[in-house]
Amino acid sequence: MFGRLLARRRAGPDAAAPLPPVPPPAEAPLGGPRASQTEVLVRRLEWTVVRRLDGMLQGDYRTLFRGFGLDLADLREYRPGDDVRHIDWNVTARLQTPHVREFQEDREVAVWFLLDLSGSIDFGSGTVRKRDLLNDFTTVLALLLTRYGNRVGAVFYGGAGEIATSVIPARAGRRQLLHLLDRMQATPAASPGDTRLRDLLERARSVAKRRSVMFVVSDFISAPGWQASLAMLARRHEIVAVRLVDPLEVALPDLGLVVLQDAETGEQMFVDTHDPAFRKRFAAAAEAREAELRQGFARAGVECLTLSTYARLDLALLHFARQRRHRQQGAASGAGAA
Structure with a gap:
C-alpha cells in the first residue's frame, strides 16, 4: 500500500518550509538523562502551546470533555x-x-491516551516526525487535563506481544504526568512487522472499566479489522481519533529516481517519481485510503482530529476546539428548540 511507504526526501523548491526549532530552556532540569528530556519537553510546550490553549479547551466549570456522573x-x-x-x-x-x-456531571474525567508507536510513526519528510507530533500532542493535553484534577492514563502499542506490559493506569497529579511522559519517551518504536491497531483498541477496552475520554493517537496505517474494535470502544467511551499525517504520504513530488522503504516491514522499492503516471497512481491510492478512513470514523461515530507534521499544533487544536464547541452549542440550541 502506497500510504505505508517511507521515502527519503531531498529539499527542493516544492518542499514545504519546515517548522522552526524551539530552543531548549536555559535552565538545566534536574534528574537523569531521561528525566531531563521529559522536563525539557514539558517546559518547552508550556511556554509555546499550553499558555495559548489554557482556557480555550477547558475552564474551571466548563470543558470540551465533560465527566460522566452516576447521580x-x-x-x-x-x-x-x-x-x-x-x-x-x-x-x-x-x-x-x-x-x-x-x-449530574462530574467535574473530573478519566482520560486515556492510546498511543500507536509502530514503525511508521517514526517517519517525517521534514524536521518534524510523526513521533514528535505524538509526543507534543500527548504532553499538551496531559498538561491541560491534569491541572484540573483529571486522571490520565495510557496504553502503548509497541508491536505484537508487547502490548500486555504497556499500560499506565489512570491517576491524577503531576507525578503521574511525568511518569506517563517518561514512559512515552522511553518506549522505542516497534520492531519490524505489520501493525495491528485492533490489539491496541481491544487492550484499552479491557483496562478502562469506567466510561472515559480516549484519544487514539495514530497514523491508522494498520492491518484491517480495527474499525469494528473502534466502534465497540465508542459505544462505552468518548473517543477522539487523532490522526498523524505527513504531506509526502498523500502526494509524491517529482524527485527523480528514489528508494521507497516500508517503515514497518523494511521492504524497499526503487521507483521513478518523474513518471506522472506513477505519481497519479500514488495519489489515487492515498485518496482511496483517505475515503476509507473517513468512512470508518463516521460509522464508529468518532470525531477525527488531523495533525500534520508541517502544521502548527496549537492552531490545529484551537481549530478543533472551536469546531467541537460549535457542534455542542448547535446540539444544545436544537434540543432547546425542540
Missing part, C-alpha cells in the same frame, strides 16, 4: 440525538412516551 439529576422526554442508553424504560412504559435520564 440521577432529572428525567425528560426523549429528543432525536439523545443517547438511547439513557432511556428509562420503566418511566417510558408508564407514561407511554420515551423518557431519558439526566445525570
Whole structure:
C-alpha cells in the first residue's frame, strides 16, 4: 500500500518550509538523562502551546470533555440525538412516551491516551516526525487535563506481544504526568512487522472499566479489522481519533529516481517519481485510503482530529476546539428548540 511507504526526501523548491526549532530552556532540569528530556519537553510546550490553549479547551466549570456522573439529576422526554442508553424504560412504559435520564456531571474525567508507536510513526519528510507530533500532542493535553484534577492514563502499542506490559493506569497529579511522559519517551518504536491497531483498541477496552475520554493517537496505517474494535470502544467511551499525517504520504513530488522503504516491514522499492503516471497512481491510492478512513470514523461515530507534521499544533487544536464547541452549542440550541 502506497500510504505505508517511507521515502527519503531531498529539499527542493516544492518542499514545504519546515517548522522552526524551539530552543531548549536555559535552565538545566534536574534528574537523569531521561528525566531531563521529559522536563525539557514539558517546559518547552508550556511556554509555546499550553499558555495559548489554557482556557480555550477547558475552564474551571466548563470543558470540551465533560465527566460522566452516576447521580440521577432529572428525567425528560426523549429528543432525536439523545443517547438511547439513557432511556428509562420503566418511566417510558408508564407514561407511554420515551423518557431519558439526566445525570449530574462530574467535574473530573478519566482520560486515556492510546498511543500507536509502530514503525511508521517514526517517519517525517521534514524536521518534524510523526513521533514528535505524538509526543507534543500527548504532553499538551496531559498538561491541560491534569491541572484540573483529571486522571490520565495510557496504553502503548509497541508491536505484537508487547502490548500486555504497556499500560499506565489512570491517576491524577503531576507525578503521574511525568511518569506517563517518561514512559512515552522511553518506549522505542516497534520492531519490524505489520501493525495491528485492533490489539491496541481491544487492550484499552479491557483496562478502562469506567466510561472515559480516549484519544487514539495514530497514523491508522494498520492491518484491517480495527474499525469494528473502534466502534465497540465508542459505544462505552468518548473517543477522539487523532490522526498523524505527513504531506509526502498523500502526494509524491517529482524527485527523480528514489528508494521507497516500508517503515514497518523494511521492504524497499526503487521507483521513478518523474513518471506522472506513477505519481497519479500514488495519489489515487492515498485518496482511496483517505475515503476509507473517513468512512470508518463516521460509522464508529468518532470525531477525527488531523495533525500534520508541517502544521502548527496549537492552531490545529484551537481549530478543533472551536469546531467541537460549535457542534455542542448547535446540539444544545436544537434540543432547546425542540
